[in-house]
Amino acid sequence: MQSPCCCLLSLLLHLFLLSGTWANLEGTFTIRLLQTTTFQNTSFVDMEGLGLLEDIELGSLDKHTWSIHFCQPWVHPALPRADWDTIENLIKIYLQQFNHLINEGAVQREVPYPFVVQCTAGCVLYPNRTSQAFGYVGYNGQDFLSFDTKNITWTLSQDTELSRYVQSFLQNYTAFTELLEILFNDTCVDDMEVLLHYGRAALERQELPLATVFARTPSLDQLLLVCHVTGFYPRPISVAWLRDGQEVPPGPALNTSTILPNADLTYQLRSVLAVAPRDGHSYVCRVRHRSLGTRSLLIPWGNSEVVLITGLMAGLLAAMAVAAMLVLWVWRQRKHQQMEESESRNSILSKEA
Ligand SMILES: *[C@@H]1O[C@H](CO)[C@@H](O)[C@H](O)[C@H]1NC(C)=O
Ligand SMILES: *[C@@H]1O[C@H](CO)[C@@H](O)[C@H](O)[C@H]1NC(C)=O
Numbered sequence: 175m176q177s178p179c180c181c182l183l184s185l186l187l188h189l190f191l192l193s194g195t196w197a198n199l200e201g202t203f204t205i206r207l208l209q210t211t212t213f214q215n216t217s218f219v220d221m222e223g224l225g226l227l228e229d230i231e232l233g234s235l236d237k238h239t240w241s242i243h244f245c246q247p248w249v250h251p252a253l254p255r256a257d258w259d260t261i262e263n264l265i266k267i268y269l270q271q272f273n274h275l276i277n278e279g280a281v282q283r284e285v286p287y288p289f290v291v292q293c294t295a296g297c298v299l300y301p302n303r304t305s306q307a308f309g310y311v312g313y314n315g316q317d318f319l320s321f322d323t324k325n326i327t328w329t330l331s332q333d334t335e336l337s338r339y340v341q342s343f344l345q346n347y348t349a350f351t352e353l354l355e356i357l358f359n360d361t362c363v364d365d366m367e368v369l370l371h372y373g374r375a376a377l378e379r380q381e382l383p384l385a386t387v388f389a390r391t392p393s394l395d396q397l398l399l400v401c402h403v404t405g406f407y408p409r410p411i412s413v414a415w416l417r418d419g420q421e422v423p424p425g426p427a428l429n430t431s432t433i434l435p436n437a438d439l440t441y442q443l444r445s446v447l448a449v450a451p452r453d454g455h456s457y458v459c460r461v462r463h464r465s466l467g468t469r470s471l472l473i474p475w476g477n478s479e480v481v482l483i484t485g486l487m488a489g490l491l492a493a494m495a496v497a498a499m500l501v502l503w504v505w506r507q508r509k510h511q512q513m514e515e516s517e518s519r520n521s522i523l524s525k526e527a
């Protein structure tokens with residue numbers, strides 16, 4: 175077996191050689207290549223491949239033709255067409271080799287079918303322009319092996335006969351390991367620069383968070399204040415509850431969900447604070463996010479009652495006004511009618527006269 179994910183990485187990274195200008199983007203950036211292959215039996219293999227820059231999907235592999243489907247309009251122009259053709263061809267060769275070697279090894283080691291192999295490889299570029307590569311292999315949903323870029327070795331993530339065998343197999347490919355070392359140390363930064371240059375707008379995209387506060391009453395003596403925040407990008411966000419202006423520290427009463435993705439590459443989360451009903455405190459949900467700059471979004475819980483009261487008052491006033499107008503209209507109609515009646519009566523009278 176040849177190293178699966180790192181091979182794919184090397185194929186892609188090796189061809190990403192373009193003299194992109196340094197994008198001057200601040201921060202830490204990660205390129206990630208993901209591959210999931212399901213071996214149903216020795217003759218049927220299902221594959222999914224994906225490339226990511228941060229959380230932005232760059233491209234995916236068509237599982238039937240193994241050709242690249244570009245997910246962003248700026249990815250394809252980042253490289254000359256001929257380079258993409260070469261990359262696609264290399265991917266096809268790699269996937270063929272991968273499937274062949276794994277099937278061969280599986281039959282030889284009597285690995286039971288079906289099984290799933292997952293590979294993640296990529297690199298992180300730090301603000302100081304140093305980079306750190308990584309490579310992980312998973313087997314049936316469990317960590318299996320990882321590539322240690324510090325001393326260029328494969329380390330076991332699970333200690334089994336199979337993982338030891340694959341580790342030994344990979345370790346014997348010294349030429350391959352040396353290639354990985356070069357790619358991980360040098361090439362990654364160059365490629366990242368090109369992608370950061372072309373994908374700058376996508377990476378700098380900012381979407382404002384939309385926050386709502388509402389309450390749930392699971393029992394008579396408990397009020398759950400929910401602050402739901404959605405539609406924001408990028409992912410990092412700070413959501414806190416303020417009690418009388420003071421931030422509520424983490425504790426059993428406070429429960430903030432993980433950040434979940436929306437379908438449009440924005441994110442959402444909710445923060446739930448358990449309080450006693452009518453405890454006399456004021457509660458405000460505070461949201462801080464890059465799109466807000468130095469400002470904070472403050473959504474008070476108490477104010478919604480005020481809004482409700484003023485809403486009721488306004489409603490009452492409006493109802494009263496409508497009632498008054500109706501009374502006036504009816505009165506005028508009556509008066510009008512009376513006048514007409516008297517007029518007609520007059521006319522009748524005049525006719526009669
Ligand atoms: C392999 O799996 C596929 C899909 O499950 C099935 O259609 C095919 O008959 C299987 N082939 C063999 C040789 O078992
Ligand atoms: C660069 O930054 C990373 C992450 O902060 C750090 O681990 C690394 O040691 C730094 N490298 C140099 C050469 O400063």
Ligand SMILES: *[C@@H]1O[C@H](CO)[C@@H](O)[C@H](O)[C@H]1NC(C)=O
Binds near residue numbers: 322327
């Ligand atoms: C180098 O690799 C070996 C396994 O081969 C591991 O035990 C050791 O911790 C690694 N050293 C460093 C510095 O990562």
Ligand SMILES: *[C@@H]1O[C@H](CO)[C@@H](O)[C@H](O)[C@H]1NC(C)=O
Binds near residue numbers: 343
């Ligand atoms: C790797 O090389 C060692 C030493 O040459 C050998 O004993 C071992 O069987 C090899 N492992 C594999 C999986 O080929």
Ligand SMILES: *[C@@H]1O[C@H](CO)[C@@H](O)[C@H](O)[C@H]1NC(C)=O
Binds near residue numbers: 324355356359
């Ligand atoms: C890669 O980096 C490691 C440590 O960061 C270093 O020991 C090694 O010599 C470098 N290899 C190459 C080929 O640059």
Ligand SMILES: *[C@@H]1O[C@H](CO)[C@@H](O)[C@H](O)[C@H]1NC(C)=O
Binds near residue numbers: 428
């Ligand atoms: C937090 O919310 C989760 C999911 O709703 C729930 O399972 C968990 O029990 C909650 N934890 C606390 C401390 O309320």
